[in-house]
Amino acid sequence: MNTIVNKWFRVIKTHPLRNILLILTTAIGTGALGLSMQTTARLDRLVQSTTGGSDRRIVIANAEIGVNGDLSWTRPFQFSAEDSAIFTSDVKGIKSVAIVNQMPMEQIKVNNKYWKPSSVLGTDNFYADVMGLKILSGSFFSAADVTSKEKVMVISERAAKTLFGDVSSAAGQIIAVDNGFRMPPQRATTGTQAGGTQAGGAQAQSGTALAGGRGANAFQQMSSWSNYKIVGVYSDPTRFEADNYGIADYITPYTSLLPTGMNFTMPVRMFAARISGTTVKNIESAIRTDLETSAGTKIKVTAWEGSPDSPGVSTIEKARQSLNDLSLVTSGLGFLILIIAAFGIVSGLLVDAADRAKEMAVKRAIGMTVARGTFELCLRSMALAGAGGIIGLLLATSLSVPMREILVPYLTALGIGSTDLTSRIFEIRTLLAPIAALSLAFVFSLLPAAKAAASSIVSGLKE
């Protein structure tokens, strides 16, 4: 180890100013590449987390997109709950499918506080797989919950923190939900009973007070309040992901709107699916063909990548492309700077080879092979590149945080929030920068070094 360090210092000491400048040039190149690698790693992670990486999350609707961009639904709906299993098994490229329905939820009440829920979704037990939700506490509701129309709910981490202060205390809590259904009261004169005994007296009172109005019609209509039990809390996806895939903060079984005893099948008109290794259009065609073959009639099917609320609109592809382009540009720039630095190293090697012509000639005269001489000269370049690489790596690591801030405006323009960009002080991928510096120094030095090492011994001695 000491020998290596001593040799390294000897390399630097031969031409201190020139070598230090070369090291600095390489350091800047490596630093730039390191920063770009760091950025690329962040962006790749962002692409991975926001768009699911190579997987895509799509919406499949029993409708066509009209000229005004709205969905033109087929009525009665031609989809059924059983189709999700058929899609998963029959259509190549579909990994999992979940039923999605928009759920009405006017307001919620927790600990005597009323809240307006930000977003609500009715779905089945496969939704967590489709969207890749990570459960922090409790569990996602089960197939049995869906079948038995249980009033259970899975909420987001941010909703849990807002409503209950922390994630751990959310599971098992009850949320009173006002679905917004207005029903005539059973006994208009009393006005003390809420819409159904299930909701409980307190909720009923509140509901009455809230929706009752004043005057003669005060108790003619009553809110439909239900108690939902929180069974799980999932980790917040990035805002970009939540907004663009329509991942709601409140997720309930799509059947939970119905009373437990009611023998009624909820209509199904939309699915969310996770697909891989195929295009959205292919999936759309495959589903249409599959359904039309089995039904013997024309089926309306539209699929798009994005949210159920925004039919046909996919900002994800654009974001994915933009992020990939940004990664490519930053990597390319860093690599370019490093190549320029490598040219500097090669020019240094040529000067070095000329300076050491006599030494190399003597060494060759006492038995050193041309290959060994080439390696020795290359090693010198690599020593400089290695020093520059280490400094560049430190530079890139120290500039990690400011670089993140620089990226934020670009991401905001893509609709990605600054919080979506995860930050690590050290990205493993940054190590590629010094490795690239060393490799480039070796490759670029090889030919000039071989030429210098293979020159005539006597000519070398005369230098």
Place this chain on the structure above:
Amino acid sequence: MKKTLLSTAQKVAVALSLLSCALMPLSAISLDGVMNEALAHDSTLADSRSKLEIAKNNLFKSASLFGTNLSFSGSLSQKAATASSTGSSTAAGGSSGNSASSTSSSSANALKKSVSANLAIPLAKWLSLGVTGTTDASTTSGSVSLSLIPFAKVDTSAEAAWNKALVDAQSAIRNTLLSARKEYRAVLTAQTEVAWRQAVVQTSKNDLSRIQYLVELGKERSSKEITIYSTLISAQSDLDTAQTNLSTAIQNLSLRTGLAESALTDFDALTIVDGRTLVDENLWVESSADMVNAKANLDAAKQSKNSSTTLPDLSVGADVSNTLDWSVTAKVSFSPDLIFQKASSTASENLAMQERSYANTERSVRTAWLNQQNAVVKAQTNYENANRFVESSELSYTETDLQLQKGEASQADLDLANGNLLSAKYQLQKAIESLENARDQLDATWQVSMKP
């Protein structure tokens, strides 16, 4: 098959050799070409390379870690009686290398197998690590030991031998190059001498013929013919000597470069090299192989003196087993030299000798530099004189040629002038050879010095 291959390879080599010989006369042999060939073929230099490689191998082997040793041993045992035990032990490499394996049982006729491994790693001359493991069918045991010898003597002989081999190799390069240059010039000088001697012989033959004719006419006496005949014999003898010298010079050069003698016919003309950088006295001393060796010997003697004081032999060892049993051992031993310090006294005397040797070497190297300077000055004077001699001879030859055309001089006079001119050219060639050889010794280009 191998024989056929070798035979084919030999044929190709011979064919290439013949081809190169056939092509060689097409271009004149340059001094640089001769030096390159000499570096590639000189046997002395090849020997130096081999010695350097041997020294390098020894240096590598002398590294502490090279003493690392891994050994395995296995044993099978069976008890004939009611109780028996077997044991095996091995010690290998490094001061801490030790291993032991043993199995024992009280049941008769049970075949016991055990395998043990031992790894000894000398991390430094004063520190070594040992790892031992033993396993049989039922149990596995192992231990790690560390051994410390604070006053262990460091052996630097391999490093010193490597440095010396390196200096010798550099010296061999210089000798090879300068010898090749010298021999190249010797061939050219010998060629010039042969040309001169041939002209002298021809002149003597012409003289003899002319005198014989005059004797027949009665215009010269026979004694004159005898004198001229004697001159011819002497010239012929000189020519033979010159041809022998040329042949010897070519043989030497052939031996040095590996080139065929038949190829050594056409050489670039010998000229004075301008713009040489001659070394000053300090650089001469610094790059002298004798001085470098003397300095290395002196340094070794100093180091030996510094470490020659006899100290108590102290060793400390620590051992930890896999069951966390541990032991620490320390050993100290004393020798009579602790009191008499004879080893130190011997080292002091060796150092004094090396100091004297160093001073003597420096004196002789500095004297050599002065001698070399004087040689260059003398050679320069000779060269200038020889140059003037050539100029005079050329003038004389031109005048004689003009006189011959006017009828004022004879062919014999012109032959004599030609002989003188060739003699002058030979003298000039010789002066150039001496001057260039002397300057080669002082030329910085051929001071081969490299840090190990």
